Amino acid sequence: MKKIILINFFAVLLIIFFLEIIIRLLNIVELQGFNKQDFYFENGIIFSKPNNFFKVSGVNSRTDNNGFRIPINNFSYDKDKSFTLILGDSVTFGVGVEEKKTFIGILRDNSKNVNLYNSAIFGHNIESYLYILKKNQKKFKKEINRVVIFLCLNDVIPYQGTIFGNNFKEKENDLKKKIVKNTIALKVNVFLRERSALFVFLKGMITDPIKRHYDYMEALYSNKKNLLEFEKNITEITDFMIKNNLSYEYVLLPYSHQVRNDCKKELLKPQEMIESIFKNQNLNLRDYTHEFCKVYDKNDLFLKYDPVHLSKYGHKYVSDLLILDKVF
Numbered sequence: 001m002k003k004i005i006l007i008n009f010f011a012v013l014l015i016i017f018f019l020e021i022i023i024r025l026l027n028i029v030e031l032q033g034f035n036k037q038d039f040y041f042e043n044g045i046i047f048s049k050p051n052n053f054f055k056v057s058g059v060n061s062r063t064d065n066n067g068f069r070i071p072i073n074n075f076s077y078d079k080d081k082s083f084t085l086i087l088g089d090s091v092t093f094g095v096g097v098e099e100k101k102t103f104i105g106i107l108r109d110n111s112k113n114v115n116l117y118n119s120a121i122f123g124h125n126i127e128s129y130l131y132i133l134k135k136n137q138k139k140f141k142k143e144i145n146r147v148v149i150f151l152c153l154n155d156v157i158p159y160q161g162t163i164f165g166n167n168f169k170e171k172e173n174d175l176k177k178k179i180v181k182n183t184i185a186l187k188v189n190v191f192l193r194e195r196s197a198l199f200v201f202l203k204g205m206i207t208d209p210i211k212r213h214y215d216y217m218e219a220l221y222s223n224k225k226n227l228l229e230f231e232k233n234i235t236e237i238t239d240f241m242i243k244n245n246l247s248y249e250y251v252l253l254p255y256s257h258q259v260r261n262d263c264k265k266e267l268l269k270p271q272e273m274i275e276s277i278f279k280n281q282n283l284n285l286r287d288y289t290h291e292f293c294k295v296y297d298k299n300d301l302f303l304k305y306d307p308v309h310l311s312k313y314g315h316k317y318v319s320d321l322l323i324l325d326k327v328f
Contacts, residue, residue, distance in 0.1 A: 057096040088150035092120035106319040126155040213307035214257035254289040256302040263293035
């Protein structure tokens with residue numbers, strides 16, 4: 001009996017190992033995760049450590065002496081060019097994609113007269129951007145003359161640093177969210193998603209993170225306080241840029257759940273609310289949601305089983321839109 005159990009145990013391990021190899025070889029999903037030691041907090045906001053080489057979702061990444069993401073090899077800024085500051089979160093950082101394949105990396109190669117300071121990192125939201133803007137304007141006052149802010153639906157989240165799970169505010173009667181708050185379950189989840197492509201694949205198949213994450217975000221737009229705070233932050237950011245003679249652009253990127261469901265009207269309420277806020281302030285917003293839904297193979301715009309992060313194809317598409325609209 002013990003021999004049969006042992007044989008079955010090793011057979012299961014062999015199958016798991018085989019499936020893990022197959023999923024990795026076929027590049028079906030990307031590993032998730034990062035080392036917290038590569039980041040630090042300042043004023044409650046997450047920053048990348050400067051002059052650092054590290055991995056994010058299995059992809060090698062590098063920062064300059066300011067903590068901004070740059071290409072891995074043979075890169076330096078051209079001091080004779082002007083500088084544009086990029087603000088955004090993990091989507092703009094380019095999680096799971098080599099820097100040169102991200103839309104910032106592509107634009108960097110195609111921008112002949114401008115340097116791009118990519119300050120984007122996980123956990124940044126609209127509340128973070130004013131602090132980051134002020135910090136960098138003070139440091140690079142004579143360099144930066146333009147700012148491009150990439151918004152996602154999760155910018156309305158009323159707290160910062162969500163990537164580290166420090167500020168989860170969930171209903172106690174929701175079993176799934178109780179599990180997320182459980183320290184052991186959270187640590188196991190983090191451990192496995194950083195090391196097992198099979199785990200990421202099965203989790204995506206079983207839990208549908210694309211819809212789940214969108215539903216969570218959409219619910220935040222029913223809270224009037226969140227919207228008022230979002231509008232206040234937009235006002236303060238814009239006023240600061242105008243006061244400091246900075247030209248600027250706001251760009252809004254959609255969620256995968258909206259795109260894969262053909263941008264049905266009932267799924268676009270968050271965009272409608274954001275656009276209303278910008279209209280009330282007479283501000284221009286480049287909302288690329290409908291452009292995403294025009295793409296024939298739109299499901300390929302995002303990483304597999306990912307609610308918001310772009311694939312290489314998605315990054316190329318965004319760079320094409322930005323170049324077409326002469327944002328860069």
